[in-house]
Amino acid sequence: MDPIILAVIAGVLGLAFAAFLVIYVLRQEQGSPRIREISAAIKEGAMAFLRREYQILAIFVVVVAIILGLIPHLGWWVSLSFVFGALCSGIAGFIGMNMAIRANGRTAAAVQKSLNQGLRVSFRSGAVMGICVVGIGILGLSILYFAFHGSVDFLKIIPGFGFGASLIAIFARVGGGIYTKAADTGADLVGKVEKGIPEDDPRNAAVIADFVGDNVGDVAGMGADLFESYVDSIIATMALATVAVMAGLATETTAWYLPMMIAAGGIIASIIGAFLVRVGEKPEMGALLNALRRGTFSASILTAGFAALAIYFLGASWGILWAVFAGLIAGMLIGESTNYFTSYNFGPTRRISEASQTGAGTTITRGFANGLMSTLPPIIFVVIAILVAHHFAGFYGIAIAGIGMLSTLGITLATDAYGPVADNAGGIVEMSGLPPEIRERTDALDSLGNTTAATGKGFAIGAAALTSLALMLAYTQAVGIVDITQISLLHPGVVAGLFLGALMPAIFCSLTLNAVGRTSFAIINEVRRQFREIKGLWEGEARPEYGKCVDICTKAALREMIVPGLMTVAAPIIVGFVLGKFALAGFLIGATATGFLIAIMMANAGGSWDNAKKWIERGNYGGKGSDAHKAAVVGDMVGDPFKDTSGPSLNIMIKLMSIIALVLAPVLINVTGIFG
């Protein structure tokens, strides 16, 4: 029996489990007519955005597919694989978002019964996306395997799938990220800062756009993002199969099987882990957090066990298991360090709250310094993982470590994706005028989601660095760099490429930050206009025109995602064809190094500003409404696009550039750039 059958079984089991969860969630009560009305508005806005986004992306995909098909050394199978990858990514995002927009209102209804019931509905809806992402990913790759593994072009065709997934991911993450943060900061600036009304107040015209943003950015965008991480890490490992053979670690087919088997084991482990997320009927947050941790931790242990079994039965070198361990452990440690730097239970975030006493300036400086410092542990852990993995299993091991880190994605993504659902449920509770104690419950759920989301973000970034590095290594093999002096640091093209690569994440962040700024500026003016022009709005007698803000966000996000996305696609192509294939290797490593660094800095600075504000809101340094709180709100506003737009997009960016290099390797091998 072909072992990949096991991967298919795991994928099918995953989707079956997801279907079971879908049925559970859909059976829940939809709540009062007011809740249904709000849910319908969110659904309408989110689906309209996704539809238009997918229309634009379809054009991109078709154009790129035609180009790929026409390139002599690539051809139509690569093109097909690319379209298939884009399609799978789109489907994963679509399912996740469809679930989320249905779970929002149901969670709002469930939480009226009990906190625990609220957690159950929101967590299960998040798990749908987590499991779907990994299930669709592994099934898609299995289909490609069965279709092409006899072909000599197998290793050309497989990266096309990753390219398709990455292309969708960058646009979905950037577009969704711009949407959600522009709406969020726009709503906050007029509502909380200028007018002094609570978050999600129904009089705020941007509030529905804010809810829609949570779904298109934090759910659909994140789903596409992690789908890409997942399949890219498997593809990078497969592409390094020949290296594994040369190092005597495994036969070529075994080197292809292993990443699929480890991933398959991770899916089963995630399903089991998700079952372990249970608590009694007592609504204790500490117990809930422990339950989530128990789930992810058990999944990690099980994955390690499955990996050992796979290595044993496939007769591969035991060194590979050490690489899996290196990745798994580094991932968990990165998660813990992220938690340390962003949770208000620890010093770094509390010191930002403390600094808020002397105004917004010190809040910003402190948070920024904290973000910079927080890069230390993840980079050290990744470096150690690289060294350990390389020591035991060479370059193939580095790729395997990336898979190890991502193998429990099914459950970690579930803990991540439930956050926006809880957040939206809270907003719906507020807008429906339900009593404050209900809102307190959704706030508790939201806060739990923030903690798990921070951990999840940390390990996603670490995995991106490993995957990007593995893809770069695969590229050097595919482009036939046999004489490795060609990518020496004494090669001027490599140095030039490295400097240019280091520049890319900075430009990318600048573009996305400005896009959020411009869009939220437009939202602010619109909300202000409605307060000014709509009679009775302030008194609560008239309704604002929510649709206008939704429309502004949709148009702006779709327009603003184009340039950063295109730049990311164009840069490696230009560097490869103009400066040459060796410079491109330097370019990729430069981009990976600074992209990794800036991504962690932005994610953690943003997370700690957010929680520093929450720490003040819990009554410290004067509590809500104090000057310290006002300063902390500024920090949160700066941090929002850091942590939810620019930072997470960098993950995708560095992988997208690496996978483009890998896809184009058969062409670049014959190109003579300035530096050969």
Next chain:
Amino acid sequence: MDPIILAVIAGVLGLAFAAFLVIYVLRQEQGSPRIREISAAIKEGAMAFLRREYQILAIFVVVVAIILGLIPHLGWWVSLSFVFGALCSGIAGFIGMNMAIRANGRTAAAVQKSLNQGLRVSFRSGAVMGICVVGIGILGLSILYFAFHGSVDFLKIIPGFGFGASLIAIFARVGGGIYTKAADTGADLVGKVEKGIPEDDPRNAAVIADFVGDNVGDVAGMGADLFESYVDSIIATMALATVAVMAGLATETTAWYLPMMIAAGGIIASIIGAFLVRVGEKPEMGALLNALRRGTFSASILTAGFAALAIYFLGASWGILWAVFAGLIAGMLIGESTNYFTSYNFGPTRRISEASQTGAGTTITRGFANGLMSTLPPIIFVVIAILVAHHFAGFYGIAIAGIGMLSTLGITLATDAYGPVADNAGGIVEMSGLPPEIRERTDALDSLGNTTAATGKGFAIGAAALTSLALMLAYTQAVGIVDITQISLLHPGVVAGLFLGALMPAIFCSLTLNAVGRTSFAIINEVRRQFREIKGLWEGEARPEYGKCVDICTKAALREMIVPGLMTVAAPIIVGFVLGKFALAGFLIGATATGFLIAIMMANAGGSWDNAKKWIERGNYGGKGSDAHKAAVVGDMVGDPFKDTSGPSLNIMIKLMSIIALVLAPVLINVTGIFG
């Protein structure tokens, strides 16, 4: 005749010119008793700081010197050279600061006569430091040359001088930077933000500390910084002499002469350029700026001419001249791009002012995005300079390009160093209760200084990147990396080193930002305490205890400079001995890439926040006191440590790590780390 005699002549001429300027400045009137009193307080505080700083540094220097002397492959001559470098750097900073603290009050007196007289006094005092830095630098290196050029250890001994200069520079820049920005933001936060009193109001207890900070940070710190850049660029070129011989560009002695000759030509060119900085008696700022530009531009042209002469008479390859051009032109273009991104005459800074209308959050985001985008032109220009220089003159050419960029330092540093003098003069005018039109004149001088300082900072960063790269290349030669596959991107140690190197600037910035934050927090509390406890202070009937704030800043700055400084020294040693010499090469290039990127980002973000505030103060978006202005003040406060503490220190940091690697090369060549 040994051509180095010409370098000695240039150095002596420079010092004679400086002496002439000193006499001119000292002959000026010292002003009213009140001005003298304030000047005396500044002088006292600044000298006390410098004395204590040098005492601490002396201990470091002695300890390092003993260690260097005891290391078998280095020995006492290297140790002596190191001490000599430290001494020269200390003297250059000392002279510059001594001049500045004497010129402050004299400028305040002169500006009462006319704006033009104010410019003359302040510019000439700045020129003293500019010319002293280059004069002492070239004389110091000439002395070492005559003492050791016959010795086989010449290329071991010379880097010791750079190490000494770098060690002083990092502590002076970091210590001075913490001092000046802690005092500045502390004074502003209580004075301007909380109490609503003008800048430099005599009731503010931190105001004298603020003046002292300008002198110890912006003058003494910057002098040590650029002294280091200057000598390191020459040393890096000398160390690459054997590469030049191999490439058939020049004989070994010619390859040593050339950097000294180009630098000597730059000194003469700078003196001539300084003479060209003349305007009529009409106080027109546009004319003044043009005069400064005429000076620097003429100096550049002359330097190119001198370089051509040197190449012709020494019989070296003309390719080297192209490398000089590449550096000179790239330096000027970087200066222009810095001006574009930081001056309020252009869109980027004005858009930050515009964003201030919606609060501090948008100010920060816009400015940060602007800083990120501003990294694009300098990195592109440096990459082009590297490629051109390498194409025409190999690795030696890259080092030569660094010299080309820095050769006109004498005059560019003069335009930079006069800024703090004008700034302090303005403060003294304010404190002495002189009429507002006098203050307007010093503000005009200050504003001109800001423009030229921004340009100067840009090219200093560019030069640092080239010098650091050249030092890294020299290191690889010195450590005997003959088989360049050893520093391939496919070497796991190189990749690990690269990631760790990329991390260093982030940690360094985090430490320095937090140091400023902690110290200004202490200052804020002290100023608040004095307002609360000293009777009659608010009414202007009692004087604050200025000395207390000076004392807090002095102690804190000296304490806080230790960790970042030591970390910078320790990191390359640990990487070299633990991970090995190949990993260290990766480490250096990683640190150079991110250090360059972050330094530009911080310098330009800081500069543009500062000027965005100034643009509002000129009456735009509501002018002074408006909400937009308040938001812009927050931006400026965040930007201050960015542009004057963390950002500029990174220049030194990357060069210091590279030169330590070069100094230790004779030892590391025999070390077997984890990666050989």
